[in-house]
Amino acid sequence: MELKVYRQDGSEAGTTVTLDASVFDVEPNDHAIWLDVRRIQANARQGTHKVKERSENAHSTRKLYRQKGTGYARAGDAKSPIRRSGGTIFGPRPRTYGLKVNRKTQQLARRSALTYKAREEAIRVVEDFSLEAPSTRWLEELLAAFGVDGRRVLILTAGHQAAVYRSGRNVPKVTVREARNASTLDLLGAQVVLMQVGALEALTAQLGQAAPASAE
Incomplete structure (x- = not known):
């Protein structure tokens, strides 16, 4: 599957990216998604009741x-x-609600969530986020340029970008994550996933399956 790459103003950059089939076109496993979401929600519980x-x-x-x-x-x-x-x-006494799920199951859950988003055409790829200082107005204009303002948006960056993260803290329904830290719950909870080209590459490198070497 190929997606168009856009600039920050919402215009087409004239290039495309290819989504790795091993990440964005797998057979979704709803049970793996349920296990991973349950793990995330259980680990978020404080368990300090007494x-x-x-x-x-x-x-x-x-x-x-x-x-x-x-x-x-x-x-x-x-x-x-x-x-x-x-x-x-x-x-009730203080206790730990944490659950453990195998790493491969967690990866399968994330691949399944990304596959659902790709099939729903809910993924937008942006060239880059050039921002030196936090600006809520900049982020609101970015969302308006893509016509996703007012919707639940997950913004994925290639690495740690403090300016983008801090810009999204005051915008309702917007979550900013590094691509490698985006959880299954983050992906499922978003109506639109807005990611940098570098974020797409990071997800592919983290979750993709390398092709087997050819025999000589």
């Missing part, structure tokens, strides 16, 4: 009333979980 149990509640340990002869059920102290101000039974 409630006070019986031994941690700030109440006196005095026995509330005598054991027998009152007509009421026996009772110990006010920390009892069955009482209104008592501790919590089996409450």
Whole structure:
């Protein structure tokens, strides 16, 4: 599959790029996508939830009333979980929700997500992002030039470009990532993927499958 390359102003640059079939034209594996998205979301959970149990509640340990002869059920102290101000039974404790998924499964999930975007014609390739200082206006004009303003856009850069990243922080529905760090969740959540030519090359180098050497 070939895509046209555009300039920053939205005009055609007169060149094309070829999408590697091993990255952008695979048989999508929805189960691999589900596993990877679940991993990402689980690893994002802090797991710092905590409630006070019986031994941690700030109440006196005095026995509330005598054991027998009152007509009421026996009772110990006010920390009892069955009482209104008592501790919590089996409450949440700090824990780690992190999950692990094989690296090959993660790569398959990313290839599947990129394949879906390619089939939806939701990928735009730009020559380069020439920006020396952060500018929200520049980024808004870039999105307007491609007619994607107001949509969920994922911008992929070839390397670390602080100016582009900082420009996108105040623009709603825009996410800026280095191509090598773009996750399956980032790709699936975007309606349009706007990437540099260098970002496309980085993705191909990271996820592509090299052709086997010919026998002589």
